[in-house]
Amino acid sequence: xxxxxxxxxxxxxxxxxxxxxxxxxxxxxxxxxxxxxxxxxxxxxxxxxxxxxxxxxxxxxxxxxxxxxxxxxxxxxxxxxxxxxxxxxxxxxxxxxxxxxxxxxxxxxxxxxxxxxxxxxxxxxxxxxxxxxxxxxxxxxxxxxxxxxxxxxxxxxxxxxxxxxxxxxxxxxxxxxxxxxxxx
Amino acid sequence: xxxxxxxxxxxxxxxxxxxxxxxxxxxxxxxxxxxxxxxxxxxxxxxxxxxxxxxxxxxxxxxxxxxxxxxxxxxxxxxxxxxxxxxxxxxxxxxxxxxxxxxxxxxxxxxxxxxxxxxxxxxxxxxxxxxxxxxxxxxxxxxxxxx
Numbered sequence: 001x002x003x004x005x006x007x008x009x010x011x012x013x014x015x016x017x018x019x020x021x022x023x024x025x026x027x028x029x030x031x032x033x034x035x036x037x038x039x040x041x042x043x044x045x046x047x048x049x050x051x052x053x054x055x056x057x058x059x060x061x062x063x064x065x066x067x068x069x070x071x072x073x074x075x076x077x078x079x080x081x082x083x084x085x086x087x088x089x090x091x092x093x094x095x096x097x098x099x100x101x102x103x104x105x106x107x108x109x110x111x112x113x114x115x116x117x118x119x120x121x122x123x124x125x126x127x128x129x130x131x132x133x134x135x136x137x138x139x140x141x142x143x144x145x146x147x148x149x150x151x152x153x154x155x156x157x158x159x160x161x162x163x164x165x166x167x168x169x170x171x172x173x174x175x176x177x178x179x180x181x182x183x184x
Numbered sequence: 185x186x187x188x189x190x191x192x193x194x195x196x197x198x199x200x201x202x203x204x205x206x207x208x209x210x211x212x213x214x215x216x217x218x219x220x221x222x223x224x225x226x227x228x229x230x231x232x233x234x235x236x237x238x239x240x241x242x243x244x245x246x247x248x249x250x251x252x253x254x255x256x257x258x259x260x261x262x263x264x265x266x267x268x269x270x271x272x273x274x275x276x277x278x279x280x281x282x283x284x285x286x287x288x289x290x291x292x293x294x295x296x297x298x299x300x301x302x303x304x305x306x307x308x309x310x311x312x313x314x315x316x317x318x319x320x321x322x323x324x325x326x327x328x329x330x331x
Contacts, residue, residue, distance in 0.1 A: 036249045043248075043278055060261060078282030081244045082261050089244070091282025111278050127275050 008149040015142050015149075022139045029124035032117055042118045045095075046110040054104035057086050064088065067099050071106065211274040212325035214238055214288040222258035222265050225291060229319045232291040237321060239265065240286045240329070243276070251275035254326070256285060266320040280328060289323035 032041035052070040055063050060082045067088055068077065078091040083098070090097040095110040126132055151160055151168065158164055219238045244264055245255030254267040254276045267287050269276070295317060 040249050079242050079284070081242060081257055083244070084262070091242075091244075093279075096281065125272065125275065 005152055005155070008152045011145055012149040012153060015146055019139065019142050019146060023143075025120045026124055026139075029117070029120040033121055033124065041121055042114060043111040044114055046112065048108045048110070050106050050108075051104045052099070052106055055099075055101055057101045060088070063101060067101075070104075071097060071099070073097070208328040210276065210326040211269065211323065212288070214286045214325050214327045219286070222256065223260040223263060226258060226260075226263055226265065226319070229291070229293065233293045233319075235291055236288065237291050238286065238288045239321065240284065241265070243280045243283050243285045246276045246278055246281055248278060251277060253320075254280065254285065254287070254323070256287060266318075267323040267326070268320045269323045269326075274323065274326065276326075284329040285326055286329060287321060287323050287326045289321040289325075292320055292322050294318045294320065 029041075035041070052067075055066040055070065057063070060080075064080050067080075067090065071090065073090070073092065075092060078093065080091065081089045083089050086101050088099045088101055090099065094112070095108065097106060097108045099106050122128060123132060123136075126136060151164070153159075154164060156162065160168070215238070217238055219240050220232070222239050222241055225232050225237060225239070239256060241256035241258060241264070243254055244257045247253045250271060252269055252271045252275070254269075255264050256267055257264050267289065269289075
């Protein structure tokens with residue numbers, strides 16, 4: 001085995017192990033955020049409804065204390081917002097309580113972070129910016145080395161000169177053809 | 185070798201911990217200067233088109249899936265202003281709702297032509313949509329007050 005191929009194998013093996021964690025993070029989050037139009041990949045919502053004695057659509061200064069008293073949430077309230085003349089929204093740490101002032105109907109929506117997925121998406125979308133930008137760049141460099149070194153792992157019929165080459169060509173053609181067609 | 189690996193791992197984890205720490209400043213933040221009341225802007229919007237404005241209010245709505253816009257309450261009840269940010273550059277989390285937020289950005293008018301295109305997309309049988317000029321702030325930075 002040539003020295004070049006030995007180096008490729010060493011690089012591919014060592015970096016391959018190193019990249020497992022981040023590859024799973026980016027792949028799983030990739031599927032999740034690909035379908036952002038269909039679902040919220042970061043939060044799940046829990047909706048609860050009940051009713052209180054209707055405070056009526058009076059001035060907010062009068063209505064707000066009544067609503068808070070009748071809701072008896074027993075937890076800190078961040079702020080309130082008179083969304084419409086007949087709706088008062090109460091913002092809590094985990095979501096929103098919406099009160100219909102004329103009927104007393106209450107709809108509480110609690111948002112829960114999806115375990116693991118929230119953090120994976122945070123990393124994938126680089127929401128935190130630096131220093132994750134550096135880590136993500138380094139990971140991208142590792143992927144490039146993995147891809148290039150992988151090409152030279154095997155020689156012969158199963159390598160670049162044979163089946164491996166055909167598969168590689170397919171993998172390269174797919175994004176190229178899509179790119180040309182999608183661009184119109 | 186083992187010591188090097190553990191040291192590398194420890195450094196990586198420390199960097200990750202810093203990265204995940206919540207930052208309550210979004211984008212470029214908000215520069216020093218006077219704040220304009222949202223009601224003043226919405227009262228005579230044409231005077232502010234193209235101007236850089238700093239506004240403050242309660243976050244009363246957020247783009248739930250992408251975090252690419254924020255609805256900021258006005259100082260006048262029932263009024264609010266849309267803060268639109270570039271996708272992925274600033275991402276407002278759901279947890280920001282209810283917080284007092286300061287925003288800096290450029291006030292912008294979406295012309296009726298753009299609105300008309302929106303109207304064209306209504307399906308047959310839908311209620312017709314009034315095609316009027318809409319206004320928003322193209323946000324470049326935001327800060328959650330008191331965080």
